[in-house]
Each structure stands twice: as structure tokens, then as C-alpha cells.
Amino acid sequence: MDVIQVLRQAVHSVDVAVLWYFLALNSAYALLIALSVPEMFKQWQEATNDDLERSMRSDALPPISVLMPAYNMEMNIVASVRAQLTLRYPHHEVIVINDGSTDDTIGRLIQEFDLYEVPPAIPRRLPTSHVRGYYRSRKAPDLLVVDKENGGKADALNAGISAARFPLVVCADADTMIAADALLRLARPFLLGDPVVASGGTIRIANGCQIQHARVTGPRMPKSWLAALQVPEYLRAFLFGRVGWNRVGGNLIISGAFGIFRRDYLIDIGGYNTGSVVEDFDLIIRLHRHMRELGIPYSIPLIPDPVAWTEAPPDFKTLARQRERWHRGLIVAMATHRDMLFRPRYGPIGFVHIPFFILGEMLAPVVELAGYLFTIIGIAIGAISWAFAGVFLLAALGYGLMLTLWAIVLEQATFRMYRRPGDFARLLLCTLLEPLGYRQLTVLWRLKGFWNAWRGTESWGEMKRYGFETAET
Amino acid sequence: MIPKLLIYFAVGQGVLLVVTVIALFATHWAFVGRDYSRAVELERARSIVRQYLARRMLAVEAQAELNVFGSHTLAAILHEFTANQSGDEREAIYQLLQGTRWYRKLPDIARSRFWWRRLRASRAISTLAAPEHLLLMHALLDDRSPAVRLSAATALERLPSPGLAAALLERAVASHGAERNHLVEILVQSETLVAPVITARLSQTADNETLRVLLRLASRVGDPALLTYVVPHASSESLEVRIAAATALRSFPHPQTSNTLRRLLTDRAWEVRARAAASLGIIGAVEAIGDLEMALCDPNWWVRLRSAIALRLVGPMGVEALRAVQAEIDRYAFDMAQYVLCLDEGVMAEYMGGATLDGSSPSMTAPASAMAS
Secondary structure, three states, rough: HHHHHHHHHHHHHHHHHHHHHHHHHHHHHHHHHHHHHHHHHHHHHHHHOOOHHHHHOOOOOOOOOEEEEEEEOOOOOOHHHHHHHHHOOOOOOEEEEEEEEOOHHHHHHHHHEEEEEEOOOOOOOOOOOEEEEEEEOOOOOOOOEEOOOOOOOHHHHHHHHHHHHOOEEEEOOOOOEOOOOOHHHHHHHHHOOOOOOOOEEEEEEEEOOOOOOEEEEEOOOOOOHHHHHHHHHHHHHHHHOOOHHHHHHOOOOOOOOEEEEEEHHHOOOOOOOOOOOOOOHHHHHHHHHHHHHHOOEEOOOOOEEEEEEEOOOOOOHHHHHHHHHHHHHHHHHHHHHHOOOOOHHHHHHHHHHHHHHHHHHHOOOHHHHHHHHHHHHHHHHHHOHHHHHHHHHHHHHHHHHHHHHHHOOOOOOOOOOOOHHHHHHHHHHHHHHHHHHHHHHHHHHHHHHHHHHOOHHHOOOOOOOOOOHOOOO | OOHHHHHHHHHHHHHHHHHHHHHHHHHHHHHHHHHHHHHHHHHHHHHHHHHHHOOOOOOHHHHHHHHHOHHHHHHHHHHHHHHOOOHHHHHHHHHHHOHHHHHHHHHHOOOOOOHHHHHHHHHHHHHHHOOHHHHHHHHOOOOOOOHHHHHHHHHHOOOOOHHHHHHHHHHHHHHHHHHHHHHHHHHOHHHHHHHHHHHHHHOOOOOHHHHHHHHHHHHHHHOHHHHHHHHHHHOOOHHHHHHHHHHHHHHHHHHHHHHHHHHHHHOOHHHHHHHHHHHHHHHHOOOHHHHHHOOOOOOOHHHHHHHHHHHHHHHHHHHHHHHHOOOOHHHHHHHHHHHHHOOOOOHHHHHHHHOOOOOOOOOOOOOOOOOOO
């Protein structure tokens, strides 16, 4: 057997292995879809009722502290705070944590809400960087502003958790637009007696939507193609990627942009990890670990109907940084919590979630790149046929595309955010275009995450925000 | 080169892809169409109900027209109109809907094996319930779906039955957190019905968790007749029960309450002493000023805080007592008195509020804005 023959055989074997990997991975996702269908139906049935409206008129719902870390948000901070203060919920407070902004964020708040400084008398339950002052508002009694030195988002959230008075805290980015009834909907599992320790809502893309007073009044597809291509990604991630996990021991990710937590458990685990670049992901894994180690029954579900809208990066540079950071964070988190792997005390987290995230999420870009390269090499040296390459593309891309389409079927059968024919057509078009070029770019960005994780990079990189004004139509 | 299995897979997947795209379009247009037809149907149903309420249509005629519509529309009409109407008009809507075919089918739907159908029926019956539905409501209160149970609980407003109140009370005792709060809130709204049930249970129960719920409920209902049944629990062996009793007593401003709370100020547990002090402040027990002054020297910080706040709440005499505390006698009592004297009204209100997930109050944590001004 000559060298070429051996090479052909090796390339062919790699291609077949990659093919089976994608078939297995996408089949796992298909299983998640199958699991998310009854879960979506259940949530949808519970969501379309007036029981919550009735509970609005009583003191039954637990009070909530909404935490908003803000860094250089001078442009949007006032509108954001007003939007959070006017959320429909019987009893909630808003805590803005100014994380050492270098612009006039604190000045805008002082001016607009008539803030006055109050001496600190808050037990510091979590260590944070130095807090410069606490402010109360003469105009909004439910507003507390914590002004602190810069320590990053996790540090700001920890300061907010310390300052919170209520047993539930909602962590929301200052540039996230929470739907008016989202808190009510997030509180539903608590009302139904579920042992929830954390729960998340659905994040959708605000670019292109009609926005008034920092609130989305008309969901629309983004005008920018790059932002629009992220819509099917978000739908896929939230409507089956995460809802499906509700039925397999709970979620491993609650988005940092919008999630609700039991404050006592957050304090028990020491709050957010300030050294992590994906503090939200790390926090949920530690919550799972804590609850499993103590043997307390719990759930960490994703509730699909409470919606928060966020600005998707509309330029390649910012998007690349975001995806690189997400993947780097995933790698670091998996490495940090590798001791949970296949340990019976962690139940499905150790036996299903973490193996899936390592094999299916973390290694996916490596395998996908290998697949593309070896397919090209295989065709060039005659190791594989064009038919095989076609089957490979169908398994890697076509199967994935079909799953995304099913996520949209689920969305259409339940919440139907994009009702206008134009938006629906654009959503469908973006779904079909996503595997052709965009997906390969994300593979490259995610691979860079491996490199930076290896180098020990800890920075977030500059995340350019364009603000609500530019997103408004 | 390619395994047969993969070829089958490729062909199957191609077919499935086409089916998915077709399903997507079909779902989209089907649901858009359904939304439109439902909106039209709802508008027609609204118009019929309005005509009936304006007495331009007889009940029989309106019912005959409403019978054409599906359960979705009639349920929407029920919830929409009952939320916006009151008194006679609301009763007229109940009578109108009770004559429809949908209403007659509701008990059957409520016994469906599918939880979502039971949920819909439970929502409708809890609003429209008639005495003949009492047994059914009991069954729904024990349903295995929490959403169904929660909906059924609201029937107490419509069906003032002591049996239903007792069942709801049992359910409240068995539940936790926000669910328990919700049930307690429903029970509180029917206070005349609930007070005798609480009375009976308070004197019969030995279970501490049940007693905690009952004492909280007694506090919320605040019926003076309950005081006699609350006071004995202030001497309970259980710390949790004594805490609940000390908290509950704040709803019964009476000399007997004051005496009991003054006794609790010397309880062996600081949690009880702190709650007793807070309750004395809330009932404005002037006669307890001396006891509260002594409690200001308590070794526990929370007891000193609650006693100082209580003295401020009692009125000018209490404030005078706070001002009279001297640093030479007790430095800690003096510091606390100075701290509380400087609190603004907002912070005082926050101190009296506070919240925990199970609704117990006041919380033993400082409010976020607890600061001297």
C-alpha cells in the first residue's frame, strides 16, 4: 500500500468520523426539539391565562429586585431605568449599579431622578470593589443607585445582590429592554410552587424593532443582514436549545441579559465569579453544583414567554469579539468544572449536560473545521466522492438547517412574534442563508476562542453598542 | 464508498426538509388565519353581549347566538366582561353564559384526562361557579396540576362555602412560597368565612408548620374573635410558632395582646424578642414603654433595633424615652437610640416592611436604604 493510498484511507476515515459526529450531534438537538414541544405547549397553556392578572391584585407574588449594572450608558440609562421602574409587577425595586463609568452616567441619573446620597448601612454580603456611594431618588422611591469603582459586570452584579432587599433578584443588562409583563411571567413558576432557584426568559433581537421609551412596541426583523442572520440563531438557542433542557434536569445557561434568581442561594455560592468571562454560565453551573451537593430539590427552567430584547452586534468586529468571548468562556467553564463529569452526585449535570457541552458545543467548531478541510482534501486527492461530500454537507448543514426551521415552526405555533408577511419571509430567508457563509465565520471566531483560552486571555474586548436610538424605526 | 444507511439518511432528510418548509408555511398561514377568524368571532360575540346588556336582545336569543361560538371565544368573553363589569351587569353576564351549551359542557371538560382542558374549565368554572359545582371544585382543588389547583382556588370568591374554605386552608398548609401566599390571599378575601375555620383549626392542631400558617392567616384576617385562640401559642415550645404568634399579635390591638407581647420581650430566643418588640410598636403600646426601654439594653442587636423603632412608633412618649437614653448607662442602647432617632420616615417604613419568599415579615435584614440622614 503506497503513501497516497494510506493518506486517502486516513482522510476518508476522518470524513466518516466527522459525518457520524454531526449526525449524532444534530440528532441530539432533534431530541431536544422533541422534548421542547411538550414543554412549550405546557408553558404556552399556562401563559395564556388571567390567573397572573388576578395575582397582580394581591400580595401573593414575591417582591423582586431588578439589578442593572451600567457602564458608560450615558445615552440610554435614563430611558432604561424608567422602563424598568414601570414594569408591571406588584412590588419591585430597581437597583442601578454604576460600574465606574468614565462618562456622565451617574450625572444623568442624579439629574433625572433627583438623587441624593445616603450613608451606607448595607451588609456587604459579597466582596466587591469599593463602593463610592449609595443614592436614593426623590422622584422614584423604588430606585437605588450604587456608585462603585469599576470591577466588571460580575462585580457590579455582586454589589447589586448585596444591596437588594428582596428574596428574588432579576439580573438584566442596562441595554436590555424587558417586556412590560416579563416579570409577571417570570414569577409564574414560583406561583405554581416549583422549587425554582433560577429561571430565564427568552432573549430576542431588538435591532429594527419599533421602540418607544426603551420598550419594544412592534417586533420586526432587523434591517441589517448581519443582525438578521442572528435571529434564527437566537430562536434556535432559546426555543429548543434551552426549553428542551427543562425536561433533562434543567438549564446550564440562563442568559446574563435577563434571568431571575433566588438571592439567598446566590449569596450562598458567593455570587458571580468576577474572574469569569461568561459569569452567567459559570454561575448556573455553580448553582447546580451547590444544590446537588446539598441534596436540595430544585429546578432551573427556561420560561419561553417572558421576553427581553437586546441589541445584536450589527458589525463583524463586535460580533466576532462576542462569539470569541462566549466560546472562550465555555472552554474555561468546562475546564473549571471538569470534576463534575460523570460523578453520580451531580446526576444529569455530570452525565448529560457537561458531556454534551464539551462534545457538542465546545468541540463542534474544531470538528466542523476538520470536516470542511478534510472534505476538500478528500475530493482533491480522490479519497471521497462528490456524493460523499454532498452527504456530509447535508448532515452538517442540512440537518442543522432543518432543526432551525423546526424552531421557527414552534415559534409560529405558539408566540408568533414576527407576524408581518415581510418579516416572516425575511426570517425564512435568513434561516436558509445562515448555513452559507455566516455559520463558517462563527466557526472561525469560536476557534479563536480556543487560542485565547490557551493564552489565558481574560478580557471582554470592546463591545460597541449603537444604542436604542439607532435601533428605532 | 458511501454506506447505504447514509444514502437513505440523505434522501430522508431531503424529504423532511421539504416537509418542514411546507409545515412552516402551513403553520404560519393557518395560525394567522385562525387569529383573524377568532378576532372576528370575538367581536361578534362582544356585540351580542353588549346588545343583551343594553336590553336590546333577550337572554334566550343571545344564548342561541352565542352557542354558535367555540369555547375559546366564550371563555374570552367571560373573562373580558367580568373583569370590566361589576354588580348587576356582571351577574347578568353570568346568567347569560350559564344558559349556553358551553357552560353545560364545562363539568365534563373539567374531568378530562388532559390537564390543559381541565385548566381551561377550571378557570371558567371558578368564575361562573354555581352551588352544584361544589364537589367538582373540591376535586379540582386536589388536581395534580398546580395550575389547575391555583385556578380552582379562586372559586371561593364565587362559592362562599365553609367546606371549600377548609379545603383551601389545607392546601395552603401543604404548599410553600408564593403558592401559599396566593392561597392565603384568597382566604383573606373571604374573612368572614375563614375566621371560624381558623378558630377550629387553631385549637385542634399540634403541627407546628400548620400552626405557623394559621397564625399568619389569623393575623391577616384580624378578626378580634381570633385573639383568644392566638394568645396560647405565644407560650408554645416551638420557636417557629412563638415567632409566628409574636408577629400575628400585631393585628390585635388589645390589652391582652400587650401583656402577652411584654412577656415575650423576655423570651429566651432573640427572634421572638425582636418580633415582640416590633409588634408592640405597631400596636402603639404606650404601656410597654418601660419594657421596650429595658429591651433597648438587650444583648442582641436586632432586639435593640426593633425596640428602638417600636419606641419611635409608640409616639412622643416613646421618642422622649429614646432621647433620654444615656451613653454612660449603656453605650449600645445609646447608639441604637441615636441611630433610630435619625432615621427618616421612608427608612422607618422600609424597616417595618421587608419581605421573604414565604411572605413572613418583618424581615430580619436591614433595608437597602437603612441609613442615618
